Amino acid sequence: MEAIAFYTFAILTTVMFLITVLTSHALYALSALAAGMIFISAFFFLLGADFLGAIQIIVYTGAVMALYAFGMMFFDTTRDVVEKRTSPQLIFGLSGVAALMVVAIFTAPIISGNIEALYPAIDGVGNSQMVGMVLFTKYLIPFEVAAIMLLVAMIAGIVLAGKKMDHSLTLMQDEIECINEEKEQV
Amino acid sequence: MMEITLQHYMILSVVLFAIGLIGVMRRKNLLMLFFATEILLNAVNIAFAAIGSYYGDMTGQMFAFFIIAIAASEVAVGLGLLVLWYKRTGKIDLDAMTSMRG
Numbered sequence: 001m002e003a004i005a006f007y008t009f010a011i012l013t014t015v016m017f018l019i020t021v022l023t024s025h026a027l028y029a030l031s032a033l034a035a036g037m038i039f040i041s042a043f044f045f046l047l048g049a050d051f052l053g054a055i056q057i058i059v060y061t062g063a064v065m066a067l068y069a070f071g072m073m074f075f076d077t078t079r080d081v082v083e084k085r086t087s088p089q090l091i092f093g094l095s096g097v098a099a100l101m102v103v104a105i106f107t108a109p110i111i112s113g114n115i116e117a118l119y120p121a122i123d124g125v126g127n128s129q130m131v132g133m134v135l136f137t138k139y140l141i142p143f144e145v146a147a148i149m150l151l152v153a154m155i156a157g158i159v160l161a162g163k164k165m166d167h168s169l170t171l172m173q174d175e176i177e178c179i180n181e182e183k184e185q186v
Numbered sequence: 187m188m189e190i191t192l193q194h195y196m197i198l199s200v201v202l203f204a205i206g207l208i209g210v211m212r213r214k215n216l217l218m219l220f221f222a223t224e225i226l227l228n229a230v231n232i233a234f235a236a237i238g239s240y241y242g243d244m245t246g247q248m249f250a251f252f253i254i255a256i257a258a259s260e261v262a263v264g265l266g267l268l269v270l271w272y273k274r275t276g277k278i279d280l281d282a283m284t285s286m287r288g
Contacts, residue, residue, distance in 0.1 A: 006190045010198050017202060017225050021209035026217060033221050040228050043195070047239040049247050056231075059254050064224070064261050068217075071265040074272055075217065094211055098204045105196045119244040134244040135251070142248075146255040153259030160266030 005046055013039045026072060034065045050127045195236030202229035216268055216278045220261070227257045 016036035020029045037060040044053035119134050135143055206229060209222025231250045238246020272278055 003188055003190050006194060013198075014201060014205065017205045020221055020225065021205055021212070026215070029218060029221055033224060036225075037228065040232065043198075043232055044235055046190075047195075047235050049235050049239060049250075052235055052247050052250055055251065055254060059258055060224075060228075063258060067261050067265055068220075071269060072217070074269050075278060091211055094207050098200075098207055101203065102200055105200050106193075108196070116241075120242050121244060130244060131247060131251075134248060139248050142252060146252055150255060150259050153262040157262040157266040160263070161269050 002046060005042070009039050009042045009046075012036075013043075026075070030065070030068055030072065033068075034061050037061050037065070048127060051131045192236055192240040195240075196233060199229045199233035199236070202232065205229075214280050216280055216283075219280070220264060220268075223260070224257065227253055 013036050016032045016039060019032035020036065023029050023032070038057060041053040041056040041060075044050070044056055119138060121130055125133075203226060206222050206225035209225060210219065213219045213222060231253055234246040234250045234253070236246075238244065238250075268278060271283075275282065
């Protein structure tokens, strides 16, 4: 049963992400990416990480995809995307990196024979409860730092997409006035 | 039926990561490049969750949470910059952004 679910969702996710990568239409790419994100949450449910699966659906397909959809309203999405003819050096290098990763994945079990769980899951405790227990004791400071990072990202998003950003970001107000006065004198 | 081991999840993760790399290689549009980046982050998330699950450890899930938080803030800042650039120039192609001629 688990094998059927795994293979089904593996094929679905791979196909969806291939559509995202290979299509020349921005709307198809967005829809396929959203579908792939939802299919990925199935793997988290299969692995017993229920809370992570719920977060995946809420954050990725709820927040990130909605953000992309809003962003795409600004752009001309009806036009086909022009593809890049990259340099062969870059393709060579990145293919080498990908091959190295495959080798590392296959040799990893040889090295990792003596790994022990640092924060083992306790029997009889649900996944969400366990996440809370670990997150608010061992990972409290990273959690708070992540909260500050999200706050910074929110302020940055508001400032960047705000109305007055057609002007220069780096020039201060009095400098702009100086430039205007110089223009008037000329 | 064959049992699903850690290797299956790792191979799936590598396949998805390779798809993301292909996207990074062949895209010219910056919005499509962001999509490829999301695929890369998700592939790593699967690997973290699988390793954590098979060793009975919570650390993998914790790192996956932080990666999701980082992805969300990356999208917020990156899309803000992208909208700003599109307002100014009317293009989001990568080749149009090479303003420094070296």
